Amino acid sequence: MLRKCFIAVAIVVSTAQPLLAASDVNPKADFNAFRKYFTERFPNVKLNDFVNGPYSMDENLRKQWLAKEEFPPYEFAVEKGKQMFNTPFKNGKTYGDCFENKGIGVRQNYPKFDAKSGQVITLDVALNQCREANGEKPLNYNKADMAALTAYMAFTSRGKAMNIKIPDNPRALAAYEKGKQYFYSRLGQFNFSCASCHVQNPGNHFRTEVVAPALGLVNALPIYRSKWGGMGTTSRRFRSCNSQVRGVPLKAEDELYRDVEYYLSYMANGLPISGPGARP
Amino acid sequence: MNEFPDAPDTARRMILKGAVAGGLAGLGFGSFPFPAYAAADAKEWPADAFKQKSEADVLKALYGKTAEASDKISLDAPEIAENGAVVPIAVTSTLPKVTAIAILVLNNPNVLAAAYKIPEGTEALVSNRLKMAKTSKVVAVVESNGKLYSAAKEVKVTVGGCGG
Amino acid sequence: MRTRLLIQLAVVLSVGGFVTAGFAASADDFKAAYAKAEAAIKQAHALKNEWTTTGKEMKAAKKAADAGKFDDAVKHAEHAEALAKASIAQAEEQKKLWKDAVVR
Amino acid sequence: MSSTIRIKAVASGGTTQVQSLIRHPMDSGFLKDKKGKLIPAHHIEVLQFKHGGKTVFTAFWGPAVSKDPYVKFKFKGGKKGDELKVSWVDNKGASDSLMAKIQ
Numbered sequence: 001m002l003r004k005c006f007i008a009v010a011i012v013v014s015t016a017q018p019l020l021a022a023s024d025v026n027p028k029a030d031f032n033a034f035r036k037y038f039t040e041r042f043p044n045v046k047l048n049d050f051v052n053g054p055y056s057m058d059e060n061l062r063k064q065w066l067a068k069e070e071f072p073p074y075e076f077a078v079e080k081g082k083q084m085f086n087t088p089f090k091n092g093k094t095y096g097d098c099f100e101n102k103g104i105g106v107r108q109n110y111p112k113f114d115a116k117s118g119q120v121i122t123l124d125v126a127l128n129q130c131r132e133a134n135g136e137k138p139l140n141y142n143k144a145d146m147a148a149l150t151a152y153m154a155f156t157s158r159g160k161a162m163n164i165k166i167p168d169n170p171r172a173l174a175a176y177e178k179g180k181q182y183f184y185s186r187l188g189q190f191n192f193s194c195a196s197c198h199v200q201n202p203g204n205h206f207r208t209e210v211v212a213p214a215l216g217l218v219n220a221l222p223i224y225r226s227k228w229g230g231m232g233t234t235s236r237r238f239r240s241c242n243s244q245v246r247g248v249p250l251k252a253e254d255e256l257y258r259d260v261e262y263y264l265s266y267m268a269n270g271l272p273i274s275g276p277g278a279r280p
Numbered sequence: 281m282n283e284f285p286d287a288p289d290t291a292r293r294m295i296l297k298g299a300v301a302g303g304l305a306g307l308g309f310g311s312f313p314f315p316a317y318a319a320a321d322a323k324e325w326p327a328d329a330f331k332q333k334s335e336a337d338v339l340k341a342l343y344g345k346t347a348e349a350s351d352k353i354s355l356d357a358p359e360i361a362e363n364g365a366v367v368p369i370a371v372t373s374t375l376p377k378v379t380a381i382a383i384l385v386l387n388n389p390n391v392l393a394a395a396y397k398i399p400e401g402t403e404a405l406v407s408n409r410l411k412m413a414k415t416s417k418v419v420a421v422v423e424s425n426g427k428l429y430s431a432a433k434e435v436k437v438t439v440g441g442c443g444g
Numbered sequence: 445m446r447t448r449l450l451i452q453l454a455v456v457l458s459v460g461g462f463v464t465a466g467f468a469a470s471a472d473d474f475k476a477a478y479a480k481a482e483a484a485i486k487q488a489h490a491l492k493n494e495w496t497t498t499g500k501e502m503k504a505a506k507k508a509a510d511a512g513k514f515d516d517a518v519k520h521a522e523h524a525e526a527l528a529k530a531s532i533a534q535a536e537e538q539k540k541l542w543k544d545a546v547v548r
Numbered sequence: 549m550s551s552t553i554r555i556k557a558v559a560s561g562g563t564t565q566v567q568s569l570i571r572h573p574m575d576s577g578f579l580k581d582k583k584g585k586l587i588p589a590h591h592i593e594v595l596q597f598k599h600g601g602k603t604v605f606t607a608f609w610g611p612a613v614s615k616d617p618y619v620k621f622k623f624k625g626g627k628k629g630d631e632l633k634v635s636w637v638d639n640k641g642a643s644d645s646l647m648a649k650i651q
Binding site for chain 1: 358359360361362363365366367368370407
């Protein structure tokens, strides 16, 4: 039967796959190919404009966005984030004490690879690590408080070039490669990968939305979505992608989400931070 | 100063906009609440007009008259709304002595979205963001010299904004 | 090519699930079918590749069983199992196929 | 939490351009909550701007104005440092007000 034949194929495939040697992983070559793909496919989009997502490729949407940017709907979230950021913890320390340059203008350096834990640390995770180190409970990675904090930190970093480092460390390279694999793997009942939309179809309409290019997508995070009526975190963004293709979302800041953010952020190196972004 | 020597204008504009929104970067205007004596008065709100289901009934309830089409009204609205929950719409007019502007969304459950009083010395210009339940004709109505004029435009909505 | 096969497979299985259960099922049949589906879902979950539709079928199965409609309950559970197996197959095949999609 | 009202008022060439964003749910009355219960309409009804004791702009809003509503208008007069009084009241009787300085 069809099913049996299919599973047999799958088993052969999975056992035939060799383990990756670190030497096979070449982020710099990936970066060049990725950049070339987008700039050649969209010769009319200026490189630094990719960070504005669908607005870089649709004139009608761009006009509405510019109108909204006159007084952007995310201002209240940024203001709330600023207040949270500047409010000391019970021990008197602040978020700023956990970051270089007191946390101002540092968004472009995240995610970072942490050699001690062997894990990718996103800005959201770093904020919760900071809270826990100071005796505070972590914030929910899907909720408005985390979105407001990261929105403020992105706001203070606007225009700074994404600056992601992948150290020559087998675990860092493995995390990068896992993120890349997740990005290109088809999933969900609709059998879509992240790349199916954001590499193969940027600028095209999917359902009712214009798809954002993968290049620079993370630079706009976190985003205020009109359909959410509010600011959402990076995790919320990834989770909504999963469920749109009928995949059960992973838990917020799951290792794979952090790895894929690491991969995409490295691909966006040199492009300006545009977050917090406003999107439909 | 500029970190992107070949940054396009758009990126720079984005950054400048961030700076202009400086209220939240701590450049505040020394704003503070003031006592209620000068406050907006809910009694002025034209409740009846906001209940009407047609353009004619709204205009009758608001102004007691009908409107004629005018090319001296500019209605700036997107052809396709990115999301019906937030549709930027701007109205300006070169008509003389403008005293009021109203914006109607004909296919919304209640047609009147917003009405503005324009006192002498205030320009015939208003920009706002409205919800649209579905694709609809949007009508801008301007009261000039005691008469009503209107202009209309179709806005396509693929994601409805009833949710708000 | 192979991905198209996968989708067809999912469709075939989803229809098949409804066709095969042409007998009068008992509570035990339901329990057995439900347990098999649960095992497959657990495996899909471990692969971080569960489908949202699988959970919906399981809920429908449970609801039908609670109402004593075991034929329906078995159909839904079998459908859930088929979907879960398709998602497992998808995850396994993507372990290699993802590379073909990478921008080069 | 700080004021619900945010203002950018800039004087230039004898004209003042005012932009305002207000934090308000502007519930349409047509949306249901997670339990399937209709959320009643909750919206600003009147928004007023005063400059030097004179009303320069009045908005009457229904539930079809977007969440966290925005408005822009221009009036003749007004100079840097002048005070602009803003106030709103909603259909549940809640209100807020702010005195902003023209920039």
